[in-house]
Amino acid sequence: MSAAKAARQGEEIWKTKIDKVNAELVTLTYGTIVAQLCKDYESDYVEVNKQLDKMGYNIGLRLIEDYLAKSGTMRRCANFKETAEMIAKVGFKIFLNISPTISNWTTDSKQFSLIFDENPLADFVELPDDGRAQEELWFSNIFCGVLRGALEMVQMQVEAHFTSDVLRGQESTEMRVTLIRYIDDEMPVDDE
Amino acid sequence: MASSQPVKPPLAGQPAQAQRGSQAGLKYPSSGKTIYNRPLNRSRTQELSQASFAYLFGEMVSYAQKRVTGIQDLEKRLNVQGHPIGLKLLDLLLYREPTRSQTRPLNIIALLQFITTALWRHLFSRPADALEKSSNPETPDEYMISDNEPLVNQYISVPKEMNQLNCAAFVAGIVEGVCDGAGFPARVTAHSVGKGEEGELWPGKTVFLVKFQPEVVEREAYLGKS
Numbered sequence: 001m002s003a004a005k006a007a008r009q010g011e012e013i014w015k016t017k018i019d020k021v022n023a024e025l026v027t028l029t030y031g032t033i034v035a036q037l038c039k040d041y042e043s044d045y046v047e048v049n050k051q052l053d054k055m056g057y058n059i060g061l062r063l064i065e066d067y068l069a070k071s072g073t074m075r076r077c078a079n080f081k082e083t084a085e086m087i088a089k090v091g092f093k094i095f096l097n098i099s100p101t102i103s104n105w106t107t108d109s110k111q112f113s114l115i116f117d118e119n120p121l122a123d124f125v126e127l128p129d130d131g132r133a134q135e136e137l138w139f140s141n142i143f144c145g146v147l148r149g150a151l152e153m154v155q156m157q158v159e160a161h162f163t164s165d166v167l168r169g170q171e172s173t174e175m176r177v178t179l180i181r182y183i184d185d186e187m188p189v190d191d192e
Numbered sequence: 193m194a195s196s197q198p199v200k201p202p203l204a205g206q207p208a209q210a211q212r213g214s215q216a217g218l219k220y221p222s223s224g225k226t227i228y229n230r231p232l233n234r235s236r237t238q239e240l241s242q243a244s245f246a247y248l249f250g251e252m253v254s255y256a257q258k259r260v261t262g263i264q265d266l267e268k269r270l271n272v273q274g275h276p277i278g279l280k281l282l283d284l285l286l287y288r289e290p291t292r293s294q295t296r297p298l299n300i301i302a303l304l305q306f307i308t309t310a311l312w313r314h315l316f317s318r319p320a321d322a323l324e325k326s327s328n329p330e331t332p333d334e335y336m337i338s339d340n341e342p343l344v345n346q347y348i349s350v351p352k353e354m355n356q357l358n359c360a361a362f363v364a365g366i367v368e369g370v371c372d373g374a375g376f377p378a379r380v381t382a383h384s385v386g387k388g389e390e391g392e393l394w395p396g397k398t399v400f401l402v403k404f405q406p407e408v409v410e411r412e413a414y415l416g417k418s
Binding site (some may be wrong): 066 | 217218220221222223225226227230234235236238239240241242244245247248249250251252254255273274276277280311314315316317343364367378
């Protein structure tokens with residue numbers, strides 16, 4: 001599917017098929033989740049990143065069905081480039097009403113970046129001024145887990161991590177996504 | 193949200209170093225993408241999918257569940273997570289009121305009306321379904337806010353053995369935060385009143401019991417006389 005078509009499709013689904021809530025309810029709820037993790041792990045931000053990724057993974061495992069049902073595309077993406085377009089223009093669009101920009105493909109078409117001009121999770125957010133949070137915490141790390149979980153359910157093993165975040169004082173918010181392999185349908189071991 | 197202390201932006205021309213003593217201070221992108229450059233009203237009417245809320249809230253509840261010993265403990269934890277949101281929404285929503293009604297609520301009724309209309313509308317796009325004062329003369333400090341179908345519980349199914357649990361404790365925490373922030377300290381708890389009967393109109397009906405501290409009621413009585 002072409003990029004423009006994916007964008008139109010995302011817009012159409014967002015307008016017609018999605019139950020909506022006030023954005024700030026979501027933003028504030030996410031904020032309180034991260035704040036609680038920072039408290040529980042006593043500002044061990046590396047651990048907070050891990051927990052957020054884990055939560056995202058749990059979400060991704062379930063979100064994919066929702067995505068497939070709403071997008072109505074029961075067809076496999078032809079290649080990883082198409083997968084990227086669908087993630088950015090349909091996936092992010094129908095859940096968060098944003099379409100991050102895709103860029104920096106590697107020549108083997110296995111790695112790309114998502115650039116977030118908008119990030120509803122990070123509205124109202126400033127990281128703690130403790131000299132460490134801006135070095136260690138990836139506030140929106142839950143996204144990485146969501147992608148990992150959702151794509152795993154459609155036979156793609158990916159690795160995702162943030163490489164920059166405006167909350168850290170950097171110029172952009174960028175996530176790097178790498179396709180590790182397509183998971184073959186494996187027969188369950190010793191299943192009778 | 194993540195920072196518990198309000199932090200002032202560094203004044204122009206004044207190094208952050210001088211303001212905060214030994215701390216290095218926060219870095220900001222030169223593009224000006226900071227919360228200080230962003231209009232406070234920008235996301236006022238924006239929408240996200242209800243699914244995104246349901247996923248996050250579900251994870252929040254199951255994460256909390258792993259770290260508690262019982263239902264009461266779990267509700268307490270959800271309440272605590274809602275509390276800071278209430279504190280912040282009080283200021284944010286008052287700021288957004290038209291200038292003539294921008295004053296903070298000064299008595300219990302004004303406060304509860306603010307909660308059942310402005311707060312509810314903002315969070316759930318409709319007012320609460322009822323506001324009542326306890327008719328029991330023993331408990332003049334208690335008020336009840338009803339919600340026939342709490343949005344937060346829509347995708348939560350509570351296992352039978354935990355039927356005491358109401359995850360709207362999170363909303364109770366938000367309400368408690370608003371009360372505390374307005375200077376009307378209270379304890380707010382969420383109770384399911386649906387009986388689980390077949391054909392019930394509002395099986396998920398929830399009552400938020402607002403119990404004000406004795407000094408609040410005392411002050412109110414004193415102010416009422418003058």
